[in-house]
Amino acid sequence: MFAVYKREFFSYFRSPVGYIALALFSFLSGLLFINQFGSGAVSISSEIISLRSFFVVIIPVITMGLFAEDKKRGTEILFYTNPLSLFDVVLGKFLAALSLLGVMFLNVIVHMIITAVNKGVVDIGTWGSVIVYFFLAMLFISIGIFASALTDSQIISAILSFIIILIIQLISTISTLAASSVSSFLSSKMFSMDAEKVSKAVEKVSNGIKWLDPFSKTQDFRYGIFSVAPLVFCLSGALVFLYLTYRVLEKKRWAQN
Amino acid sequence: MIEITNLVKRYGDKKAVNGISFTVQKGEVLGFLGPNGAGKSTTMNIITGYLSSTSGTVKVNGHDILEEPEEAKKCIGYLPELPPLYLDMTVLEYLNFMCDLKKVPRAGRKEMLAKILSMVRIVDVADRLVGNLSKGYKQRVGIAQALIGDPEILILDEPTVGLDPNQILEIRKLIRNLAKDHTIILSSHILSEVQAVCDRVVIINHGKVAAIDTITDLSKKLSGSSKLLLSFKGPVKEVRNALQALPGITGINERISDSDIHEIDITISNEKGSDVRTSIFYAMSKGGWPILEFRSLDPTLEEVFLSITSA
Numbered sequence: 001m002f003a004v005y006k007r008e009f010f011s012y013f014r015s016p017v018g019y020i021a022l023a024l025f026s027f028l029s030g031l032l033f034i035n036q037f038g039s040g041a042v043s044i045s046s047e048i049i050s051l052r053s054f055f056v057v058i059i060p061v062i063t064m065g066l067f068a069e070d071k072k073r074g075t076e077i078l079f080y081t082n083p084l085s086l087f088d089v090v091l092g093k094f095l096a097a098l099s100l101l102g103v104m105f106l107n108v109i110v111h112m113i114i115t116a117v118n119k120g121v122v123d124i125g126t127w128g129s130v131i132v133y134f135f136l137a138m139l140f141i142s143i144g145i146f147a148s149a150l151t152d153s154q155i156i157s158a159i160l161s162f163i164i165i166l167i168i169q170l171i172s173t174i175s176t177l178a179a180s181s182v183s184s185f186l187s188s189k190m191f192s193m194d195a196e197k198v199s200k201a202v203e204k205v206s207n208g209i210k211w212l213d214p215f216s217k218t219q220d221f222r223y224g225i226f227s228v229a230p231l232v233f234c235l236s237g238a239l240v241f242l243y244l245t246y247r248v249l250e251k252k253r254w255a256q257n
Numbered sequence: 258m259i260e261i262t263n264l265v266k267r268y269g270d271k272k273a274v275n276g277i278s279f280t281v282q283k284g285e286v287l288g289f290l291g292p293n294g295a296g297k298s299t300t301m302n303i304i305t306g307y308l309s310s311t312s313g314t315v316k317v318n319g320h321d322i323l324e325e326p327e328e329a330k331k332c333i334g335y336l337p338e339l340p341p342l343y344l345d346m347t348v349l350e351y352l353n354f355m356c357d358l359k360k361v362p363r364a365g366r367k368e369m370l371a372k373i374l375s376m377v378r379i380v381d382v383a384d385r386l387v388g389n390l391s392k393g394y395k396q397r398v399g400i401a402q403a404l405i406g407d408p409e410i411l412i413l414d415e416p417t418v419g420l421d422p423n424q425i426l427e428i429r430k431l432i433r434n435l436a437k438d439h440t441i442i443l444s445s446h447i448l449s450e451v452q453a454v455c456d457r458v459v460i461i462n463h464g465k466v467a468a469i470d471t472i473t474d475l476s477k478k479l480s481g482s483s484k485l486l487l488s489f490k491g492p493v494k495e496v497r498n499a500l501q502a503l504p505g506i507t508g509i510n511e512r513i514s515d516s517d518i519h520e521i522d523i524t525i526s527n528e529k530g531s532d533v534r535t536s537i538f539y540a541m542s543k544g545g546w547p548i549l550e551f552r553s554l555d556p557t558l559e560e561v562f563l564s565i566t567s568a
Contacts, residue, residue: 003357007343014345074339080307081335082358083327253309256267 001084004092005099008066012100021062025104028054033111042120044112045129045222051108052133052215055140056165062100063144064158066093067245071152079249086249090145090242097141098134105133128221135234136214140165142241149248172216175209258283258440259304259410264313266299266464273299274310275464283409286436288455288472289444292566296464297444298338301414304442305335317410331359334408338415340399344388348379348398351387352405359406369407377401377431393424400431411441417450429453448562462566475561484554486512487537488520491546497521499540505533518549 012018032050036042070076079089108130116122140161147161148154167174183202186193193201210216214237217230259281266274274296281287291297302308304315306322306329315322320329343351349370356366374380377397382390387398396416403411416432417425425447432454435441445451451458452472460468468475489496497509500523508524525533534551541548 003354006357007346007354011343011345073342073344074337075341075343077302077307077335077337078341078355078358081305081330081333081337083330083360084358253307256269256311 001088001092001095003084004079004089005096008093008096009099012062012096017061017065018100021058021100022104025051025054025058026107029107029111033114037114042111042115042118044108044115044122044126047111048108048126048129048133049222052136053169055136056162056169058101058104059097059137059140059144059165060147060158060161062097063141063148063161064154065148066097066145067149067249068152068154068157072154076249080253087242087246090245090249094138094141094145094238094242097145098138101134101137101141105130124224125222128224128226131226131231132218132221135231136218138238139214139234139241140168142238142245146241146245146248149245168212168214171209171213175206175213178209179203179206258285258318259442260314260316261300261304262314262316264300264303264315265311266296266303266308267311272464274303276313277461277464277466278313279459279466279469281410281440281442283440284436284438285457286432286441286443286455288451288458289442289461290446290448290451290458290562291444291461291467292446295461295566297461298414300461301335301412301442301444302337305333305412306330307337331406332409334403334405334411336399336403336411336413336416338418340395340402342387342395342398342402345386347384347386348374348390348401349383351398352401355402355405361406369405373401373404376404376434378427393420396420396424396428400428404435409440411435411439413441413443415445416443417445417447425450460562460565467565468561483525485523485525485534485537486520486550486552486554487523487541487548488518488550489541489546489548490518491544493519493521495544496541496546499544500537503533503536503540505536520550522554 012021029047029051032047033042036047067076070079079086112122112126143164144157144161147164148157150160151157179202182205183198185191186198186201187195214230214234217233220227221230261280262278264274264277265272277296277300279287289297289301299308303310304317304322306326309323315329317329318332320332322329343354346354352370352373353366356370361369374383377400379394379397379401382394387395390398396419400413400416403413413432417428420428429450432441432443436454443451443455455472457469457471458475459466493511493514496519500506500509505525506523508522510522510524512520512522514520523533523537537551538548
């Protein structure tokens with residue numbers, strides 16, 4: 001596992017990908033920080049939360065090549081014909097992407113130091129945001145890796161993970177939309193349901209969709225209110241996608257077409 | 258060393274490999290021949306654990322490739338059809354990465370790498386990016402990769418494909434060197450290559466074993482008896498009479514006749530202990546007919562291959 005990790009992590013810096021991602025992230029986080037710093041009220045938590053919305057671009061870029069490139073170049077054969085397990089390969093690549101994200105995050109750490117030195121607020125809530133940041137990152141990276149294992153084209157892989165992450169980021173909007181369409185559908189003459197029943201059904205639908213939203217689950221962390229359930233949600237989501245990736249790789253060996 | 262029993266790989270309705278069985282002895286160099294699409298690469302991919310067979314077993318050094326994959330894979334160095342190279346690493350970085358993958362202990366790694374580098378002659382490009390190397394060098398890095406961890410078995414899938422004649426000779430020399438202390442399976446459709454380095458050949462066609470034998474036995478089996486070609490100056494009728502009188506000669510065929518230079522095929526029976534060639538020489542010299550050319554007409558591997566795979 002460590003061999004794969006080392007190779008993948010350093011390969012980010014052998015191509016422009018790692019540098020571009022780093023530069024982009026530094027620029028965005030710097031911009032957010034300077035804005036707040038200029039106005040005199042710095043909230044690292046809100047900087048981190050704003051940065052989270054760039055996951056949808058950054059994570060597809062750093063995960064798109066992880067398996068797609070191996071497939072295209074024929075190097076994936078190494079994972080099958082050497083004495084190591086495929087799950088180690090998946091885990092190694094996952095940790096490499098997570099480490100790159102960690103390196104990018106050093107920017108925010110610098111901002112935290114600057115804030116603290118200038119007597120700004122760096123409290124438990126800030127650390128809560130940091131924790132949430134990394135758990136969400138794990139979930140999304142595993143989605144990106146899964147997308148990368150499905151295809152041998154980096155572009156298709158990036159688009160696929162972009163779409164999945166976008167949908168997750170838009171879950172609250174989607175749930176509102178779904179709720180309103182369910183409500184108008186059920187109140188139409190076809191069903192003639194009473195208003196109370198309709199609103200109950202609508203609520204169920206919207207809650208059901210919202211349950212999938214990792215963002216709303218973790219929103220209290222920034223106030224220093226921690227709970228284990230949302231972290232378990234992210235972590236198990238990540239494990240599910242990593243396991244699916246492993247199965248996709250394993251399937252190739254058994255495929256009969 | 259390697260035991261393959263009843264290997265089948267099905268792709269949809271088509272069987273890419275259909276019941277292949279053979280064994281490879283320790284220290285042997287086995288040529289693996291077949292036309293394109295015969296199932297060579299699929300078989301090699303199954304032996305190395307890249308693909309799983311639909312049925313049948315592969316045992317490497319007594320370890321089943323599916324049940325004890327780690328032990329089995331440790332004994333194998335594999336050069337696939339397309340060398341699995343990371344183009345963004347230098348040669349040395351790449352080989353070090355391969356050491357990590359194959360779990361080669363750190364101690365002694367440097368010496369091993371130095372030995373491999375000089376063996377496949379890539380010392381002077383060790384610090385260059387793999388992506389910037391020429392095809393011949395890339396192929397050699399691929400071979401170096403297979404040698405890491407000093408596996409007892411080497412499986413080389415068309416190791417000389419795409420190389421220029423000089424490089425082909427070099428790689429062949431390298432393979433012959435490696436053959437001294439390795440068991441090698443070598444696939445190719447360049448027959449002269451197989452003839453040059455292999456002890457035994459397996460010819461497969463349409464996913465089945467068409468023939469397994471040593472090269473000389475294979476050609477003898479195919480022709481039934483040996484043939485000699487004789488080209489001489491002199492009267493063809495008298496020569497024919499003189500030769501037919503010799504023991505061990507079963508037939509004479511005229512090939513080309515010029516005004517006074519003739520070429521004939523002589524069919525001889527394969528009895529041991531009698532060498533007809535000497536008596537032919539004396540008979541010709543007695544008649545005063547100069548010999549212009551005299552050689553054995555054993556079918557080449559090309560002919561064997563064509564007759565087996567087109568049947």
